Amino acid sequence: MKAVVWHGVGDIRLDEVPDPKILEPTDAVVKITRSAICGTDLHLVRGTIPGMVEGTILGHEAVGVVEAVGPAVRGFTPGDRVVVTSSIACGACSYCRAGYFAQCDTANPNGPSAGTCFFGGPEATGPVNGLQAEYARVPYAMTSMVRVPDAVSDEQAILLSDVFPTAWFGARLAEVGDGDTVLVLGAGVVGQFAIASAKRCGAARVIVVDGIASRLDKAREQNAETVDFNAEDPVAVVRELTGGIGADRVIEAVGVDAERPKTGPAAEQVEQWADRFEQERRQAAPDAAPRGDQWVPGDAPSLALRWAVQAVAKAGSIGVIGVYPPGFDGFPIGEALNRNLTLKMGNCHHRLYLPRLLDLVVSGTVDPTAFITRREEPVDAVSAYESFDRREDGWLKTVLEVA
Ligand SMILES: [Zn+2]
The missing domain is CATH 3.90.180.10 (Medium-chain alcohol dehydrogenases, catalytic domain)
Known part of the structure; x- marks a missing residue:
């Protein structure tokens, strides 16, 4: 065969x-x-x-x-x-x-x-x-x-x-319930189903972040409120759209191969994070090869997780269905703990x-x-x-x- x-x-x-x-x-x-x-x-x-x-x-x-x-x-x-x-x-x-x-x-x-x-x-x-x-x-x-x-x-x-079970699982992990404002990170096919799942779990509003226009167009067909990370700072927009509070729930449907913002305020912010990670990496391992212009796997993925932690409301909950391999450890635990967040994840x-x-x-x-x-x-x-x-x-x- x-x-x-x-x-x-x-x-x-x-x-x-x-x-x-x-x-x-x-x-x-x-x-x-x-x-x-x-x-x-x-x-x-x-x-x-x-x-x-x-x-x-x-x-x-x-x-x-x-x-x-x-x-x-x-x-x-x-x-x-x-x-x-x-x-x-x-x-x-x-x-x-x-x-x-x-x-x-x-x-x-x-x-x-x-x-x-x-x-x-x-x-x-x-x-x-x-x-x-x-x-x-x-x-x-x-x-x-x-x-x-x-x-x-x-x-x-x-x-x-x-795809559909994974997206539904994401809505369950994020504890989506009646009236919630839900942020979906990633508008690929799992993100599209996450929008549909969140709505059927009671979400009143769904905001979705991606950098590809055709995906955002598709999300608007489901009446999701779309944010282009190549044009705007997603965290700032989510706060603005929610009266400064943030989303109640976040479904992270991005994972390890996150697309990096190419332009706009988010791109500048990511570059600053990358520089900071690079400094920490150099301190931890002075002999390691420099990052150079190459985007190192392990830098980019922390981006979606960081946005999740920063764009969710205090005491909100995050469900991670984006795929991360064993050994990946780029989660901002301190920021999450100090905002009393709930984080659930898994296959x-x-x-x-x-x-x-x-x-x-x-x-x-x-x-x-x-x-x-x-x-x-x-x-x-x-x-x-x-x-x-x-x-x-x-x-x-x-x-x-x-x-
Ligand atoms: Zn069994």
Whole structure:
């Protein structure tokens, strides 16, 4: 079969690989009918999230048709249409039963303390071959797959693999409730769903910050109040829009590969922070190479977190769903503590939210396809990555058809 395979940082290829097989009684094999590229895949390709093993098939978002099931899989029949959850969970351990599917004790082959197991990720997450392929082996199929009702199309369902549950999780982490003014940092596809999620959790106002005009246009279609960080200081604008108080809740949907402001007051401010970090870094390690003009990963990501801490109201709460790798430690703890903030974060418990979000799609409350902007033919799987990586205008979400 064909699959998108990770060979090295910046080196992914559409390879011919062996078809997957049932290895455990709890496995299923799914014929993939839709897969997609996610921002997390870009982190893996760029190397900002390290630890990938050469030969790993990428991708953790897919919809497909059950091809075969192991003898312990009692709820699915070959031919069933399913959406695959990005994270893998056993469904039987105490963590899964408490709803903490992303901290399952059993699914990660590296042991119960290894953290979240997900498709197409680094060694520490399994590794488990991903879903940008013609077929995939789905471990713990009873928990890692959800049947798709006939009324929901593949194009709609693919957004339920990771994006919509993650955004909803962000609104839950941020404790969004009735009447809240919610700030969403990042207007990529997860940010767009975070706007939709915040509104359905009771938010009265949603303010969204990004630096790309087409994303902000999309956010205004949901009546979000938009702030362009290349033109304005987001913290100052949020304070102005909220009578000086700040947002009640913040959903941080940016993560480690934050785009740096290019112009405007925010760009100057970031440069000052970067200089300060650089001075601290030089004091801590005088022999380290100078930063120069190059933006060092680890400088930029603290930006979204810093904006979150500064733009939220006193005693407000922040939910972080942007991805940060182990070892990243750029959070302004002192400022947050002295404003009595609540900070929650984590990898999404996809299985916890997926069924009820499917109901929102069936009822027509949310149409996820509004956020798919490009589709790629199989030969273009690799160039689709390149275009998505450049954040080309209009690339909110990329759906791959590998088969
Ligand atoms: Zn479990």
